[in-house]
Amino acid sequence: MAMDKTFDAKDAEPRLYAKWEEAGAFRAGANARPGAETFSIMIPPPNVTGSLHMGHAFNNTLQDILVRWHRMRGHDTLWQPGQDHAGIATQMVVERELAKEGNVTRREMGREAFLEKVWEWKSQSGGTIMSQLRRLGASLDWSRNAFTMSGAPGAPAGEEGNFHDAVIKVFVDMYEKGLIYRGKRLVNWDPHFETAISDLEVENVETPGHMWHFKYPLAGGATYTYVEKDEEGNVLFEEERDYISIATTRPETMLGDGAVAVHPSDERYAPIVGQLCEIPVGPKEHRRLIPIITDEYPDPSFGSGAVKITGAHDFNDYQVARRGGIPMYRLMDTTGTMRSDGKPYAEAAETALEVARGERSLSVDEADAINLVPDDLRGLDRFEARERVVEQITAEGLAVMTQESDPRLGKAARTPLAPEEGGEDRVEEESLVPLVEAKPIMQPFGDRSKVVIEPMLTDQWFVDTDKIVGPALDAVRNGDTRILPERDAKVYFHWLENIEPWCISRQLWWGHQIPVWYGLDLSAPDFRDQEGDGALDAVELGELLIKDHMVHAGEVHHCAADFEGVVDAFRLELADTPTPIDHARVIEVEDKAAAIHALAESLAQYNVTQDPTQLVYPVWRDPDVLDTWFSSGLWPIGTLGWPEQTPELQKYFPTSVLITGFDIIFFWVARMMMMQYAVVGEKPFDTVYVHALVRDEKGKKMSKSLGNVLDPLELIDEYGADAVRFTLTAMAAMGRDLKLSTQRIAGYRNFGTKLWNAARFAEMNEAAGSDGTVPQPTETVNRWIVGETAKVREEVDAALDAFRFDDAANALYRFVWGKVCDWYVEFSKPLLSGTDASAQAETRATMAWVIDQCLLMLHPIMPFITEELWEGLGTRDKMLIHSDWPSYGAELVDPAADAEMNWVIQLIEEIRSVRAQMHVPAGLHVNLVVTDWTKDQKAAFARNEALIKRLARVEALEEARAMPKGSATIAVGGASFGLPLEGIIDVAEEKARLEKSLDKLAKDMRGLEGRLNNPKFVESAPDDVVEETRELLTAKQEEAAALQAAHARLSELG
């Protein structure tokens, strides 16, 4: 067979992948030895809308390495594939598609039809990432591909899995255990998609913004002495004030302020704490008053030190408001528009005022019902409202003023002012302008919608994480689950120790609809059926509804896996209504409005017909769906068929390793830990390997807007999957970001070519395709390379065991290129082409074995080229992917052979170096003279003469008493060699070379002697270190002596 000069990745990769897949090579348990230990990895599910990016390539390369490595070791291995349904992203993609096609909106279509579209889209485009992972060579068991929405109502054929059942079951179970509740809390609200979103879907971006400074006048014209002091207590500034100064980046939220807070230690405001101040916006006649309170949150050194508290629109304020019992007034609707519902402003403000005065209090829901947006601002966009608020305050003269030249205004400053009191300026001049600082602010944007996220107080479902966080923390603390690198365990602890309730509802359609049904709250315990006839006439019905208030304002709700499951619970709700209403048929309707309508209609009809069988009690299902992360949180068990006790679940759970990015430690890893413990009471994985980010070569995060994105598929096209994989692996130092450059990838592509050509050489010399038997050669060269192979096997296993992927890759790189190609292949040439038949045979066998070992050990990192060579080099029982990973070790190392070959290598390198520096023509063979060597060295030379001569271009060896004149001298391991170069040598140049070497030796020796002359070193350092140092010094001294002599000879010469 004549091999090509290079590996054709484009041709081979798809062919080999198909071959593996057809052979079922990736199947769970493939190549497992009987009774083998199991090894399982769950893929972090990519979005079903997603396509492969560099992070995926990195993440999946590492997983594939582990999986292939374990599979080759005969372990019962599962790499579980799958995708998550990515609620918001997928819904957005499909809506966009709809818009392109025919301008039908989701709402126009209706929920059912829309979901049908989503499934349709999924069946067409959902497989993209799967085929891309195949390009990378990922050996996932595709027959088990999972999807977080499989088995959901409306799922088409081919999506019959039971993930949906698992998700719903977990929700119901957790609800029943009291771990899930409905409540009003502040969440990240996306005004574009009109849904709550997770922190992960929020991008905080530094944006040019403004900080406005306003005066909140004290109620009733009260005044106080405002005093500012320096650190020593000297008064810097003092004045009478009738206001407190507030800075804000979001003036429109002032409308919802519930208080002004200052730090308890802030003496400047101590005189006015407890007083009321006025929000300087809104109609003059209904100005709202709010209390000045103390809280730890305000930073006295920032701004004026006083903070306005808008509990319903800011996360920090929310905490302060909760601590201080401050009402939270919501100002916007779901689209981020200023509210226009509820009572007129005058009435709302009056209520708020009563609350501020302590005359009444509001429940959270009552506060939420109050609309404190002034009538003229109702219905405005939030940013427009901001402008109007600023205008109104400024017009009223309640903006803090400053000189036009104030640098904080962001304009060119003429005379910079010393900042005092957070920068307020009191110089009275005619050119005063409102103090509006131009400053960058961190602003939250929806990562999909790109609109500004609004913290909003809304009704949502929450997991009471406090109740389930314990086992997740303990597991990592006591080592049941290990997080690598260790630093990331700290991140994990930090987050879980400060965990907040987890908002799991989303106002979307694509997802697992929450299995909760609501009904109108009906009861009339005091009603007496005076006729006692078990029927209700018109009069009685009227009394029921009006006098006994049968229909209450609130709602009741019940949770079960399906509608049938809640019917009984709702019947019980009717128990305290009169017959026959208490026997009404429970039916499901669309929503609350439909329920009211259906109930009214039913009662009306009953009134006419007196037919109790027509009475219905309508209930409606919660329209919201669950956060995608809620379903992803069940990934380890859900993919294995839970709640059914499948054999796979028994075998592969808990899983062995999770490999994932640091950015989702909180969102996914921590939640899987909590969920698995909460649901099945077990850890989801033994080890979590957290990897860093792939960046561009300048260290910038790859992003579409920067245009520095490297597409892994393009890279695979250009360099081959193996090169991309090897690069990522070699750069995978634990916990460090990768700065990826194409140059580096090209370098590792070259490495593949190098391996290819070494194999090609072996094949040409009939030294390929071993049967796997470890050779037991007699030739030193062969004994040496067998030992080197054994050493690297141990190194690679140790590295992979410790998740040191880079160490494994680099060890193999050094071995294959630096040992096998640079030396062993060269050393083998005289033996392979020589006349000694037994040496030739043994070398062929050894080389065949060594090359095969390279293929075996490189396979997990470079699966394609190694499989191709494996097939090409010999007749094999199994494909490489299922071949046996080696297990030999140090017992194959022959120390004598090791020492001898190292000496030979050093000699060759020295000769080459001298030749190059003395400008000996590259092709010229020269003689070598030896004046001094040991018996062993002589024997070693004799054994390796052929290859030394060949590699160093030596014509012949002469033994001599003294070095001939004009020789260049070489000292190797105590032996003195020389190249007689009279006529060729440049004496001055050779002297310079020797001097340089001697200088370095002298420096080294000084250091070594310094240490050895220090009695404390000899006393306290370990014996082997002292011994090593002594030996090193002796060697240096010998070498120096030889070079010294050579230098002397040259000096005599002239």
Added chain:
RNA sequence: GGGUGAUUAGCUCAGUGGUAGAGCGCUUCGUUCACAUCGAAGAUGUCAGAAGUUCGAAUCUUCUAUCACCCA
């Protein structure tokens, strides 16, 4: 503001107490029968700075500077 980490050759990075390393790039040489996607040789470092612990520090401690990321 809080936390985590980084700072080592021109570049990208290994190196967790025992004389500073790799890859890439650079310079010179090379059409040697595996490979020019190659080979040979070479140059390049106050290991960010300061102080400490130690017989010995790139490595441990403290401080400083700069940068990055995460959380507020």
